[in-house]
Amino acid sequence: MQIPVEGFMYPNEVELQWSVLIVLYPFLTGLVAGAFILASLERVFQVEAVKPTYRLALLTALAFLMVAPLPLQLHLGHPERSFEMYLTPHGSSAMAMFGFVYLWYLLGVLVLEIWLDYRRDIVVMSQSNTGWKRLFYRALTLGSNNISERSLHIDERVGWLITVIGIPSAFLLHGYVGFIFGSIKANPWWSSPLMPVVFIFSAMVSGIAIVMLLYMLMCWLRREAIDMRCVDTVAKYLFYTFIIDFSLEMLDLIHRIYEADESFRSLDFMVHTRLYLSQVVIQIFLGTVAPIGLLALTQVLKLTDLRRKRIYVIAGCLTLIGIFAMRWNVVIGGQLFSKSFLGYTTYKMGFVAREGLLTAIVLTILPFVILWVLLKLLPPWPEKHSVATSAAASAD
Amino acid sequence: MNITRRQLLILLPAAAIAWEHILAGTPEASPNYNMTDHWWGMLMDITRCIGCGSCVRACQLENQVPDGYFRTWVERYHVTDWEVEYPKVDSPDGGKGGFPTAKEDGGKNFFVPKLCNHCADSPCTQVCPVGATFVSPDGVVLVDQKYCLGCRYCVQACPYGCRFINPKTETANKCTLCYHRITKGLTTACCEVCPTGTRQLADLKNPNDPIHEFLRTHSVQVLKPHLATRAKVFYYGLDGSVR
Numbered sequence: 001m002q003i004p005v006e007g008f009m010y011p012n013e014v015e016l017q018w019s020v021l022i023v024l025y026p027f028l029t030g031l032v033a034g035a036f037i038l039a040s041l042e043r044v045f046q047v048e049a050v051k052p053t054y055r056l057a058l059l060t061a062l063a064f065l066m067v068a069p070l071p072l073q074l075h076l077g078h079p080e081r082s083f084e085m086y087l088t089p090h091g092s093s094a095m096a097m098f099g100f101v102y103l104w105y106l107l108g109v110l111v112l113e114i115w116l117d118y119r120r121d122i123v124v125m126s127q128s129n130t131g132w133k134r135l136f137y138r139a140l141t142l143g144s145n146n147i148s149e150r151s152l153h154i155d156e157r158v159g160w161l162i163t164v165i166g167i168p169s170a171f172l173l174h175g176y177v178g179f180i181f182g183s184i185k186a187n188p189w190w191s192s193p194l195m196p197v198v199f200i201f202s203a204m205v206s207g208i209a210i211v212m213l214l215y216m217l218m219c220w221l222r223r224e225a226i227d228m229r230c231v232d233t234v235a236k237y238l239f240y241t242f243i244i245d246f247s248l249e250m251l252d253l254i255h256r257i258y259e260a261d262e263s264f265r266s267l268d269f270m271v272h273t274r275l276y277l278s279q280v281v282i283q284i285f286l287g288t289v290a291p292i293g294l295l296a297l298t299q300v301l302k303l304t305d306l307r308r309k310r311i312y313v314i315a316g317c318l319t320l321i322g323i324f325a326m327r328w329n330v331v332i333g334g335q336l337f338s339k340s341f342l343g344y345t346t347y348k349m350g351f352v353a354r355e356g357l358l359t360a361i362v363l364t365i366l367p368f369v370i371l372w373v374l375l376k377l378l379p380p381w382p383e384k385h386s387v388a389t390s391a392a393a394s395a396d
Numbered sequence: 397m398n399i400t401r402r403q404l405l406i407l408l409p410a411a412a413i414a415w416e417h418i419l420a421g422t423p424e425a426s427p428n429y430n431m432t433d434h435w436w437g438m439l440m441d442i443t444r445c446i447g448c449g450s451c452v453r454a455c456q457l458e459n460q461v462p463d464g465y466f467r468t469w470v471e472r473y474h475v476t477d478w479e480v481e482y483p484k485v486d487s488p489d490g491g492k493g494g495f496p497t498a499k500e501d502g503g504k505n506f507f508v509p510k511l512c513n514h515c516a517d518s519p520c521t522q523v524c525p526v527g528a529t530f531v532s533p534d535g536v537v538l539v540d541q542k543y544c545l546g547c548r549y550c551v552q553a554c555p556y557g558c559r560f561i562n563p564k565t566e567t568a569n570k571c572t573l574c575y576h577r578i579t580k581g582l583t584t585a586c587c588e589v590c591p592t593g594t595r596q597l598a599d600l601k602n603p604n605d606p607i608h609e610f611l612r613t614h615s616v617q618v619l620k621p622h623l624a625t626r627a628k629v630f631y632y633g634l635d636g637s638v639r
Contacts, residue, residue: 008485010510010557011466017548017561077546077566081526084543090527095549098525185623186519186555262481339557340639342485 007343014345016335019355021071023331024363026177026199027324028068031367033174033200034207035061036110036166038234043163049233055380056218057211058114063371065106071363072098074354094180105173109166115140116159118378120147136377174203181330188263189334194252201245206323208238213316214371216309222381228305232298235312239295242319246288249326266341274336274344279329287322291315429579434534435601436573437628438584439610440509444592447472447507451586451595452492458574458585465560466490467571468511468586475637476503483637508638509594511586512537512558512571513619513627520550520559520570529568535600535628536573544568555623573597600628 003014039057041047073079082099089096115122123145126137175196181187182195212234219226256264271279294315298308332347350356399407447470455461455468470491474484488495491507498505514537521529521537528543529550539550544567551559551568562569574584578597582588587595598607610616610632617634618627631638 008471008487011464011469011487011490012551012560013557015560017551072547075547077548077561078544081543081545084526084545088526090524092522093525093527093549095523095525095547180549184519184523184553186553335552339555340485342483342639 003348004346005343006345007338008340009338009343009345010340013338016332016345016347018331018335019075019347020328020332020349020357020360021075021355021363023324023327024071024360025068026174026331027206027327028064028071028363028367029174029177030199030203030206030323030327031210032061032065032068032105032110032207033170033203034205034209035064035211036170036207037204038208038211038237040163040167040170041237043160044167047233049229050237052227052230053211053215053234055117055378056215057207058110058117059374059378059380060211060214060371061207062110062114063367063374065102065110066370067363067367069102070366071360074359074363094176094183097176101173101176105166105169109162109169113159113162113166114378115142116155116162119144119155120152121378123147170203171200175200181334186339187334188261189267189337190330192252194248198245198248198252201241201248202323202326204241205238205245206320208234208241209316209319209323212238212312213320216313216316218375226305226309228308231312232308235295235298235308235315238315238319239292239299242288242292242295246292249288263341266337270333270337270344274346275329275333278325279333283322283325283329287318287325291318291322294318426579431533433601434599435628436535436578437514437598437600437607437630438511438573438587439596439598439607439616439630439632441594441596441632442506442508443633445470445507445509445594446592447491447495448591449491449494450589450591451509452490454585454589455571456492458577459572461569462563465562465569467558467569468509470495471508471510471638472498472505473508473635473637474498474503474505475635476501480635480637485639504635506633506635508631508634509586510556510558510619511629512554512573513556513625513629514571514573516626516628518625519553519555519623523549523553525549532575536575536578537570538572538575539568539570541565541567541569555620555625598630 005014035057038050039054039061042051042054073082076082085096085099089100119141122137122140124147126134126141126145129137178196178199181190181199182192184190212231215234216226216231256267291314294311297303298311303311335345336347337344352358449470452466452469455466459467461467468490469487471485471487472491472495474486476484486495495507514531514535516531516535518531518537521527521531524530524544525547526543526545528545529537529539531537546561546566546568548561548568551561554570559568559570561567574582574586577584583597584595587597596607599605600607607630611630614632616630616632618630619634619638620627
């Protein structure tokens, strides 16, 4: 397949090394980190208004975290050797830490926090269900059926501590992804100390947006009234975080324009041509300025519940599109220009291929399927919780 | 001593073989090769390069480099006047088959052969998550093909575009400085075939290597010095427009 090249590329640069799957990876981990940080608002910072989203946020984070390594595995030339990263990690490599950061976050933080938070429900469900469900929940209890006041109090304390540890862990998870790009001095599009910080804030933006959308979707599917106090609070946090994220990105942009180093002319040309649609139109205007403007409207105008809901849905969807575009522009954009700054290549994405569009679509849908299963197994709904609790009380 | 015509016909080929052997040098047996005694680099006198592409062809043959990928290649620069920051560069098929005739518009043309710079502080080895790529004790950046994950991080980290993923092995691939040859006392395939002596393998730890005299008496540069990779391919006659 002939790849169109404009100007001069070093001969080995013509083919892009990191595909749409590597775009997906920071997008998915960003959703994980953002959702977890939203959950921590209730747990650590005592923001009671967002409580209805707490468990949903944790389950969303888990569903996306379970899928996050898949695009990386599919991308590797030798996925069967990926375990070597655990056995012989290279101390100087940012990427070598991936396995440890991932495992720590998955098992040391997220799974543990979910288990502690659901432990009472799990014990109750292991007693109230029959058949395979009973066996399943009994296995999840890990042999501990103690749901006494004191025991639950300990769970609560430990859960709080894990959340406190989890916040810097979430920052680490996504900041580290940003560092993988930001530490490549060979690539001026990536090389920036701001990259990890931008990644963290964009992660928070996308994670808050998806939990807000999922919460509204769940309420709609379950024909329940949306807790407007909750959604308003989440939207407010989304708005503030987005402003910080946008400011950081603009700071990076202004710094690049003003400094105008040797790479500037080449990168500027790329932004005005090959990245114009994905960066200027989709990322900046459609995916950032528009949602910030919409969210600002809800902050300054007195709008009806219905109008606010509509605005939140539109702003949330635009936010996710914008953050995905940001990941695209970082990963793909960083490979479209030559390190000689004298030419540009083209990204040709296959459809049915190991790293093609179809794979990316499947990997995007997969976390929602996992989330659906998790919601069935560990329902986060308050009324089910109360039913389960009352069942437990009667069982006691 | 009288030599008959028959004897001369027998002796001439024998002498030719002996002379070729002398020119090729006596290969050092690999078991006797001591890595810590060497620190390999290369001298590139680009004032001599004629862009014939012999080095590219020799490298591809010697190292079974797949078509479309390059362990070494040759670029042709064309600079018209004072705008040295924006040269016109071409490298059709890595310069493997030479170059078409240059435009006669008054500018200057010159060739720049490229290969892995075997940096002492190589960014590619720094980022490898499993240490599959490394700087050997004799200063050659190598890849363990049986250990590489194929994550491509090293390809991204190389500032010179010297790495690629071999589509057959799905692992990172690059110039090994013909490690299988230099450890036997031979020179690299590209140096071997260069008709003008543009490329010269250099052992920086060998005090008798002529590179030391050359470096002391000539103005040389490395590519992208601002990236502080401690590159070990030294260019003589390098123009400021070269990237």
